[in-house]
Amino acid sequence: GDSVTQMEGPVTLSEEAFLTINCTYTATGYPSLFWYVQYPGEGLQLLLKATKADDKGSNKGFEATYRKETTSFHLEKGSVQVSDSAVYFCALWNYGQNFVFGPGTRLSVLP
Amino acid sequence: DADVTQTPRNRITKTGKRIMLECSQTKGHDRMYWYRQDPGLGLRLIYYSFDVKDINKGEISDGYSVSRQAQAKFSLSLESAIPNQTALYFCATSDFQGSGELFFGEGSRLTVL
Numbered sequence: 001g002d003s004v005t006q007m008e009g010p011v012t013l014s015e016e017a018f019l020t021i022n023c024t025y026t027a028t029g030y031p032s033l034f035w036y037v038q039y040p041g042e043g044l045q046l047l048l049k050a051t052k053a054d055d056k057g058s059n060k061g062f063e064a065t066y067r068k069e070t071t072s073f074h075l076e077k078g079s080v081q082v083s084d085s086a087v088y089f090c091a092l093w094n095y096g097q098n099f100v101f102g103p104g105t106r107l108s109v110l111p
Numbered sequence: 112d113a114d115v116t117q118t119p120r121n122r123i124t125k126t127g128k129r130i131m132l133e134c135s136q137t138k139g140h141d142r143m144y145w146y147r148q149d150p151g152l153g154l155r156l157i158y159y160s161f162d163v164k165d166i167n168k169g170e171i172s173d174g175y176s177v178s179r180q181a182q183a184k185f186s187l188s189l190e191s192a193i194p195n196q197t198a199l200y201f202c203a204t205s206d207f208q209g210s211g212e213l214f215f216g217e218g219s220r221l222t223v224l
Contacts (some may be wrong), residue, residue, distance in 0.1 A: 043217045
């Protein structure tokens with residue numbers, strides 16, 4: 001079945017550092033890919049998405065590009081802030097099926 | 112007010128007790144879901160419903176049951192709670208005609224002693 005693998009955390013960075021969180025997937029067909037973010041004490045919310053190969057999703061300074069050849073959707077941000085501290089989930093969705101989530105990566109950004 | 116509301120937000124109970132977690136939504140979505148979150152395991156699907164008359168088991172439905180009382184309401188029950196059901200539970204909704212995006216409630220933290 002479909003699956004999502006993402007890098008183990010926690011990831012600890014200093015403010016203004018560059019962030020990469022790796023995500024790779026296994027899926028049939030042409031899934032849509034998502035990054036969700038969970039801030040402390042809150043539910044998950046959509047951060048960005050891409051629906052086809054080579055699409056780039058972006059939001060709040062975060063970016064991820066749908067790479068079908070490497071089955072990847074890595075999350076990047078050029079300069080993280082303390083307010084970016086959260087848990088980040090990579091996920092995929094195939095039409096007619098349910099979401100598949102990765103295990104989540106906890107990010108802590110220190111001032 | 113939140114689009115997806117869960118009650119209670121926190122609950123501590125004892126082994127063997129019956130627990131109900133409730134979810135209501137104002138987004139007008141047909142599809143509703145219950146997920147369980149455990150550290151390092153991500154989100155796992157318990158049950159989902161595509162409309163009031165359609166209930167489906169997810170990957171970890173044993174020990175749980177659900178009720179879809181109306182388009183906007185979807186409840187999760189633990190008939191006889193056990194300690195390994197201690198977790199954070201999320202309700203979510205989606206629109207069939209949308210891009211597949213899920214909209215989550217703020218979560219219900221359940222502790223079973």
